[in-house]
Amino acid sequence: MRMPILALFASGMLCFAQPSWREEGLLHLQKSPQARLHPVPVRAVQFQTGFWKTRQDVTIERSMPTLLELLEQNGIVDNFRRLARPDRQPPRRGPLYTDSDLYKWMEAAAWSLQVKPDPKLEATLDQLTDTILAAQEPSGYLNTWFVEERAPLRWQQQVSGHELYCLGHLLQAGIAYYRSTGKRKLLDGGIRFVEYLLRDFGPAPKRPLLTGHPELELALAELHRTTGDRRYLDLAAYLFSGIERERLKLRERDLVYLFSGKPFPERTRFEGHAVRALYAATGAADYVLETGDGAFRDTILRLWEDLALRKLYVTGGVGSRAAGETFGDPYELPNLQAYTESCAAIAGMLFNQRLLHLTGEAKYADLMERALYNGICSGMSSSGDLYCYRNPLAAPASDRIRNPWYTTTCCPPNLQRTFAALGAYFFSTSQDGVWVHFYDNATLDWKLESGTPLRLSIKTSMPWQGETEITVAPQKEEEFTLHLRIPSWSLSTSVEINGRRVGGPVRPNEYLAWKRLWRPGDRVRLVFDLTPRRVFANPRVAEDYGKAALQRGPFIYCLESTDNPGISVFEAALAGGSAIRSLPPAAAPAGAVRLQAGGLAYSPPLGQRPLYGFQPVTPLKPVTLTFIPYYAFHDRGPADYTVWLPCLNCGW
Numbered sequence: 001m002r003m004p005i006l007a008l009f010a011s012g013m014l015c016f017a018q019p020s021w022r023e024e025g026l027l028h029l030q031k032s033p034q035a036r037l038h039p040v041p042v043r044a045v046q047f048q049t050g051f052w053k054t055r056q057d058v059t060i061e062r063s064m065p066t067l068l069e070l071l072e073q074n075g076i077v078d079n080f081r082r083l084a085r086p087d088r089q090p091p092r093r094g095p096l097y098t099d100s101d102l103y104k105w106m107e108a109a110a111w112s113l114q115v116k117p118d119p120k121l122e123a124t125l126d127q128l129t130d131t132i133l134a135a136q137e138p139s140g141y142l143n144t145w146f147v148e149e150r151a152p153l154r155w156q157q158q159v160s161g162h163e164l165y166c167l168g169h170l171l172q173a174g175i176a177y178y179r180s181t182g183k184r185k186l187l188d189g190g191i192r193f194v195e196y197l198l199r200d201f202g203p204a205p206k207r208p209l210l211t212g213h214p215e216l217e218l219a220l221a222e223l224h225r226t227t228g229d230r231r232y233l234d235l236a237a238y239l240f241s242g243i244e245r246e247r248l249k250l251r252e253r254d255l256v257y258l259f260s261g262k263p264f265p266e267r268t269r270f271e272g273h274a275v276r277a278l279y280a281a282t283g284a285a286d287y288v289l290e291t292g293d294g295a296f297r298d299t300i301l302r303l304w305e306d307l308a309l310r311k312l313y314v315t316g317g318v319g320s321r322a323a324g325e326t327f328g329d330p331y332e333l334p335n336l337q338a339y340t341e342s343c344a345a346i347a348g349m350l351f352n353q354r355l356l357h358l359t360g361e362a363k364y365a366d367l368m369e370r371a372l373y374n375g376i377c378s379g380m381s382s383s384g385d386l387y388c389y390r391n392p393l394a395a396p397a398s399d400r401i402r403n404p405w406y407t408t409t410c411c412p413p414n415l416q417r418t419f420a421a422l423g424a425y426f427f428s429t430s431q432d433g434v435w436v437h438f439y440d441n442a443t444l445d446w447k448l449e450s451g452t453p454l455r456l457s458i459k460t461s462m463p464w465q466g467e468t469e470i471t472v473a474p475q476k477e478e479e480f481t482l483h484l485r486i487p488s489w490s491l492s493t494s495v496e497i498n499g500r501r502v503g504g505p506v507r508p509n510e511y512l513a514w515k516r517l518w519r520p521g522d523r524v525r526l527v528f529d530l531t532p533r534r535v536f537a538n539p540r541v542a543e544d545y546g547k548a549a550l551q552r553g554p555f556i557y558c559l560e561s562t563d564n565p566g567i568s569v570f571e572a573a574l575a576g577g578s579a580i581r582s583l584p585p586a587a588a589p590a591g592a593v594r595l596q597a598g599g600l601a602y603s604p605p606l607g608q609r610p611l612y613g614f615q616p617v618t619p620l621k622p623v624t625l626t627f628i629p630y631y632a633f634h635d636r637g638p639a640d641y642t643v644w645l646p647c648l649n650c651g652w
């Protein structure tokens with residue numbers, strides 16, 4: 001059947017035919033009117049030997065295959081298969097949101113195909129697509145929990161049912177697979193579900209809809225970008241409108257906990273469930289990228305301030321309270337009790353990624369980096385098969401925080417999709433040039449927005465040493481701006497272009513924008529300042545008052561008992577005046593620069609002292625303390641560790 005051309009426009013199909021799926025990045029912002037920066041495709045970036053290549057390789061070669069095995073062993077794939085079988089066997093297993101775990105794994109696998117083509121993996125994804133879509137009902141509805149005797153409960157439990165959360169991840173998997181292979185089958189399955197929603201749900205007299213766990217909002221924005229169909233963005237706007245508060249009889253505590261159900265611009269602070277709130281804010285930032293809505297824009301910037309100034313751990317972790325997995329009050333940042341779910345750190349990075357592309361401001365990239373190199377990186381062991389759900393800033397050896405499997409296994413595939421596509425977070429383009437956000441051995445093979453092919457090659461010893469060389473190779477000489485991020489921790493950075501030192505200030509936490517006629521083979525040399533330093537918290541963080549942490553480059557460090565035999569890490573203090581030494585890389589944690597600093601230990605141990613007394617207790621026994629990067633805690637097995645230590649004579 002031939003559709004009239006106007007109908008094609010209305011359905012978005014004509015717009016769909018225009019962009020090449022190969023050119024769409026993690027986010028496809030080329031046509032987003034408010035986007036200052038545009039992400040590059042995952043396939044445009046290859047890591048070479050270095051920190052992130054190691055992590056990406058282990059993700060693709062070890063982590064993804066072992067997790068698929070576990071998803072199979074725990075019945076998560078069978079939950080779909082059984083629905084296509086007459087006997088409906090085996091019985092469904094796992095909590096009601098497990099569909100999303102498989103979708104997220106598929107998203108990771110889909111992105112990985114752009115890094116490392118793998119016909120066998122692609123065939124697995126095709127088979128899984130068939131398995132999933134065989135469970136889709138003719139209406140478009142697709143969920144393995146609300147079936148059979150639970151089918152009457154569909155949409156009756158929108159606060160906790162996760163039906164839309166699962167759909168969001170289905171769409172993201174479908175979009176990733178489409179952008180990696182050009183295959184639309186999974187994406188079309190997701191679209192059928194969205195079309196079902198558009199038919200039956202929406203403002204009265206249609207049925208009310210609520211994202212009890214925000215996530216669909218950002219997926220709908222990306223679906224709009226992928227198809228050009230405005231109705232998908234309008235559905236996100238409806239979900240943000242909160243007009244269903246009365247119809248769904250939401251309680252005040254639901255509005256707080258879910259970060260959903262009330263008009264988004266009424267939000268003044270981050271509260272409630274950390275992942276829900278950050279996904280909602282990320283989706284709202286996507287909405288701003290598409291519409292420029294002023295009230296939404298003010299709100300996301302206000303929320304960012306609340307996060308950055310009052311509610312973010314030094315590791316980029318988010319979520320202070322284990323009960324409810326929620327944000328705490330301002331400055332409520334306990335260390336041992338920190339909840340800091342891996343997914344929350346990832347959600348924080350996604351929120352900052354949107355703000356970076358909206359504004360081009362380095363402070364957002366800075367928080368992406370803080371999370372990525374610390375509270376996200378810690379979520380997966382170097383072996384690639386152990387994961388953290390919580391990433392506290394201190395833990396005893398008895399706290400088994402790295403595990404191969406969780407009944408709620410949201411974090412492992414979330415980490416995988418992040419690492420599989422990681423290179424695409426490192427670069428962006430804009431109308432005036434190209435942006436480098438993070439530094440590792442990597443090659444960008446892409447093009448300027450003028451259309452001129454461009455290759456950027458980064459050779460560096462980052463993140464362990466500061467020397468970095470970037471070879472700039474446009475296909476032909478062309479004037480454009482190279483935006484180089486100068487991280488907030490590099491207090492003194494030198495920059496040379498073709499051997500000549502760049503004059504003028506090179507300020508931390510800004511992008512150095514260098515506009516010139518670039519010729520193939522031009523070289524930029526940067527030397528970042530990786531001096532190890534003590535970090536102090538705002539004194540309103542009671543838990544960290546009088547304490548310091550150590551930072552070197554992007555890494556926050558921790559004191560782990562494995563490196564400090566005979567010392568209780570919870571009974572040690574840093575000596576304020578002592579130098580901090582960088583130790584040569586060790587075998588474990590692999591390749592990491594460890595730090596050594598003078599400290600003091602309590603003697604006799606504090607456990608032998610009374611709980612209260614009239615004299616302060618000060619540590620007196622000099623000790624040498626050895627620190628490892630925080631991300632590597634428990635990597636060599638269970639151990640006591642802590643990020644923050646009392647700091648004596650530190651100017652308190």
Ligand SMILES: [Zn+2]
Nearest residue numbers: 341343410411
């Ligand atoms: Zn999680």
